[in-house]
Amino acid sequence: MTKMIRSPAFWRSFPIFRDFDDTAIAALAGISSYRRWRPDTVIFQRGDEGNYMAGVIVGRIKLSLTTPQGRELVLQQIEAGELFGEMALLDDRPRSAEATAQVATEGFVIAKQPFIDLVTLTPEAAPAIIRYLCSRLRGTTEQLETIALYDLNSRVARFFLGILRQIHGNELPVSANLRLSLTQSDLAEILGASRPKINRAVLAIEGLGAIRRINGIIECNIDRLQRIAEPSKL
């Protein structure tokens, strides 16, 4: 695995590093170290000092906020090929959310000061980081829109369509199959609702013929999902 994080192709598979030149890529390999996190490990807490950012090679990290009463909002789930913990590193403020490994996860960390030095020396870095942060802000806007403006059936439908777009791009087929590695509790955390309510919404969507669950696979009827996702278009 350490061999893998020395390879330029590995680094360029992370969109933020795609345009880095060979020197910068070699430097990245030199300032990063391999990490392995067991399931349920809290990697950092909100408010901690942030002296590294991290990336996922295999597995899944949850970024979330938790109230003192234990209510949780999942901001994002980070999968292979994605980074997290870059904000505290870039703005010199404490961690803005908690990071937890949801499953056995392998990844790497990049120490703060060497990364800042590298960014200062790499002209491609600033535009790449700006693009990355813009895409994160767009994700947050969509999440806010979904939670604030849509009822739960629409939220679930929008969630399925979001995953299908990650797989197929914006031109979705008429129907597509999904295999989710998430439980209904995970879905409840992501969509900001209780598990029983998510269960009712999934049943309602199934009752409307937009999905069919067979042996862990979700068969999606895209047109019906889109109608539920955007009820005003009905």
Ligand SMILES: Nc1ncnc2c1ncn2[C@@H]1O[C@@H]2COP(=O)(O)O[C@H]2[C@H]1O
């Ligand atoms: N709104 C958000 N959407 C997605 N990811 C976020 C959001 N806010 C914070 N994060 C990530 O959660 C991380 C928490 O630690 P950092 O603040 O260092 O960096 C943060 C980002 O990587």
